[in-house]
Amino acid sequence: MRKKLTLSLVLVFLLATIFSTGTLLAEEPWSALEGESFDLVVGFGAGGSHDLSARYVAEALDKIGVDVSVVNMPGAVGTEAAYHVASQDPDSNILFWGHPPVMIFEPAARDIGYEYDDFDAVGAMGSPTFAIGSRADAPWEDLDELREYMDENPGEVIVGGQGELHIMHYAVEAILPPDEYDYRYVAFAGGADVALNLTGGHADVGHLSLSAAKPLHDDDELTVMVHTSAVTERVDMMPDVPNVTEFGIEFTEPHTLSAWAPAGTDVETREALNAALAEISNDADFLESMGDMGFVVAHHTIDETEEYFNSVRDELLPLFMDWLDSKE
């Protein structure tokens, strides 16, 4: 009798647990994704800010029961991966972790087999922060002093950036217009290479991510002068560093990262995914991890994401294309 009672109690407890969990899941806006798994394709190698941010997103989504695996597909500055996702069927549960340079600027600048319209937005999650730094022993302390120094010493300063004829190169010239300031621009292999050359004193000024610059700044190996974030005035990671707009420069960098699905992906799936992204944008661990690498988390709905990327396409892209034309 006692055994039967115990068994009945256990059974009731189990059923109650199962049903309550089921009810809870059913109530969540992302419950439609139950049993589904998604690939989040990153266009860069493991270890960089794209990869890490995607992994943090996947980890946080896993905590709320959404199965997302990060797949690295590096090549051609992220466009290989974008092309791969753009050419998949809409119902193949594949997402691309993309920012405006790969989504908008690269396909506009050359024929790379896909266009911005080949994707449907799932949801932007915020932006990594970029910065302008200078070598530690430079005779200037801030952007104004650098510009004064350039005026007084034309052609002397070496400015290191990431690539040539790319939006990163455009960013440097938007902050330091070459028709106003005489300096030499050197295209390095990436942020780590810029950091290495600034630390080694081979470049005087450099454009790199705040997360790459911070440890070297903290150790007086280089000095971060300004950040170029479009989403915040001050970054929690380095609150003393001013935004470039504080120096009268209107340009900020469009690096907002978003998940994208192949065009034609049904809106219910995208909305469910967006709701899950909204949920993790309040997860304290997720926010801390992203903040530690200078990523400003700002969840966007599907409409907000499209609005933001469309504004980049409509406002900044024509300026970038004019700039490219001027370089020919």
Place this chain on the structure above:
Amino acid sequence: MFSGLSQGAAIIFQLDVLLFLLGGTFLGLIFGAIPGLTATLALILLLPVTFGMEPAVGMAVLGALYIGGVSGGKIPAILLNMPGTPSSIATTFDGYPLCQQGYPGKALTYGIFSSFIGGLISMIALILIAPSLAVITLNFQSYEYFILGIFGLTVVASTTGKSLINGLISATFGVLIATIGGDPIAGVTRYTYGLRPLEGGIQLLVAMIGLFVITEVFTQSADVNKKYAYSSNKLDSMKLELKVLAGQTKNFIRSSLIGLGLGMLPGAGGTVANFIAYDQAKKASKTPEKFGTGILDGVVAAESANNAVSGGAYIPTITLGIPGNTVTAVILAGLITHGVTPGPSLFRNEVQLVYAMFIGLLVANVFMFILQHTVMIRFFKWALKIPKTILLPIIMMMSIAGTYNIRYSVNDLWVLIVFTAMGYILKKSGFPLTPMILGLILGPIMERSLRTAMMATGGSVAPFFTRPYSLGLIILTVLSLGLTYIFNWIRKNKLKEDGLA
């Protein structure tokens, strides 16, 4: 430092941690031994597993995967003439001939021991003088990288076999192939002819698998008279002889220092270290003509160097927060995900973690030796008994799967087919394949660094000759080439005098 070492040792020398390191090393060895599966992939897959571990333990496990991954490449290189990773290509030059002559045990044993010594020397340097060595990393700029590329190309002469002209053609072809896809500065696509698979350029690993692994599968398949890849089903002695080891002392040290030095140059070293060490061992040898025929010196040089790269790659990673290669980029990511900020202050702020990583590397290096020499050797014996009709299709299948796994791209499979066909035709036509891979590795390094240097100087080449490191490398390149010809000339004359030539 000693306090740090003792704190690090306290973390590592616990039963569960040691078991994790053993498992990590073993898994790394498996990944390294299968063409297409790399140490980087092993680290990416295992990174989430380390999240649940204490940061120091997690980082040590990633280090163990790295050590195993680099070392595992020698196994197929020696037994089957198929390098598991680009860093073990030079191991095939003498490792495979030794195996075919009936000494697979000897080649493997001394290869394993060389890996151990290379790892040990670089790790000792990492522990004792990493911050001082980081100064060299910081002083290497585009000028030095370009000259380093030129220096690397001088290796072509050592890897061409009979015809230097064929070697140079092959190397030039490699450099040209490296220009396919986006250019390294502006990303402008070149020589793609509208073909989508070429947009992203040629992946080194895909080219290596096509040229060296699948080409070899077809070459061995064509030899229908041999039932097994290795004619005997027994392994020779696997004992290490003190006399032989003593004779290799200079080779161990020279090759390990080359690996260490190249490993700490971000983006340059790892894949070329084994070639350069092999070349220098040949140039320093009294019997350079025996290189390529199955001489132990060749295996020792290549294996000491490629494992010494691992310690070198950790130097900029730990001291500056700048990854030395793709593997250390994942380790850096691991540090960040564990809430540790990499950079110059790491040595001050995270003493326990840093030294636990170092001790972990040393322990993994010991495990690598023990696992390969005592456990995996039994598997090698078994593998050699598999008929070619079974073994070669398995290798082919794993290589294709590995190629796809590199970045989940079907396009890479098309590239693989083209490189296999090209490799087979060139091999049958007497063109050496190693110079082509050297061209593929060094071409992008040279192009990028030359263009960056020209941008920085406004077109002047003067800094190549006025910068001490650059000038030093130029002198080294000239000496390396010049002395070889002088010594060869003296040797030939001596042989003539002795009436032997």
